[in-house]
Each structure stands twice: as C-alpha cells, then as structure tokens.
Amino acid sequence: MRGTWDGRTPRSSDRELVAPRDALSEGPVRFLLVSGRTDDERWGLVGAFWLSIDGDRGGFLVSPGAVWRGAEMVRSFRRALERGWQAEEVYGYWQSLTGVAGDVWIDPQHHADTLFQVARRVGCL
Numbered sequence: 001m002r003g004t005w006d007g008r009t010p011r012s013s014d015r016e017l018v019a020p021r022d023a024l025s026e027g028p029v030r031f032l033l034v035s036g037r038t039d040d041e042r043w044g045l046v047g048a049f050w051l052s053i054d055g056d057r058g059g060f061l062v063s064p065g066a067v068w069r070g071a072e073m074v075r076s077f078r079r080a081l082e083r084g085w086q087a088e089e090v091y092g093y094w095q096s097l098t099g100v101a102g103d104v105w106i107d108p109q110h111h112a113d114t115l116f117q118v119a120r121r122v123g124c125l
Contacts, residue, residue, distance in 0.1 A: 027114030028053050032094055033121075034073065036104035038066040046070050046104060048122050049077070050115060051091040058087035061122045069104075 031050040038044040046066040051058035060077045062070030080090045098106050112118050119125040 029112050029115050031110050031118045033107040034104050036069055039068050048118055049091055049094050050118055051087060055088035058091050061119055061124050063122050
C-alpha cells in the first residue's frame, strides 16, 4: 500500500531520532536491541525499541548505520500507535519475538537509568 508523498524522502521523516534534551529527561526505561542488515549490507545494530517504565511512552531509536532498516521499525511503531495500540502493547509484541524474528535478531530486555544511555549505546546521539 502506498501513502501520499509529503515532500520528504522515506529516510528524512525517520531522522527524527531523539532530541538530546528529551533523551536526558526520560528515564528509567526498558529496551530491546535489534540487529539485522545495515545500510552497507552487513550485519549490525539496527536500533532499539524502548519503553518508559510506566509503559506510557516508547519508540524506536535508529542506529546511524541502519537508517533504512531502522526507518521501517520506526514506521512500524508509529503505525501501530495510529491504529490504537498503546506503546506498551507495541513493545510487548516485539518483546514476544525475542531471538530470531524474520530477518532481525531481538535481544532480551535490558534496563537503563535514562533513555540517553540507550541512545548512546545505539549511537544516535
């Protein structure tokens, strides 16, 4: 299915990673590291699904080396929210796929004191 074009490239809308002040203010969080094919066709870190401890906020942080694949994960998360899913439900879905999930690998859940720590680990800050 094709959406309407809003003048941005497919990658540009997904470069809205996390503003540093937002990353500093969110914490503690749970997160799932996702590995898969990167933009240079190698295997590596694609990014991380994250969820606030209270379960109200979440998203996907894109690794700079996997913008194309990471953008797909961002769109997946955003579209689920648009369809009425809660952030905790989206995160739980991906958490249930820990291990091999199609053409990506999802690590077991980790915890961090702040979202900033996760963003640094993913390399998007």
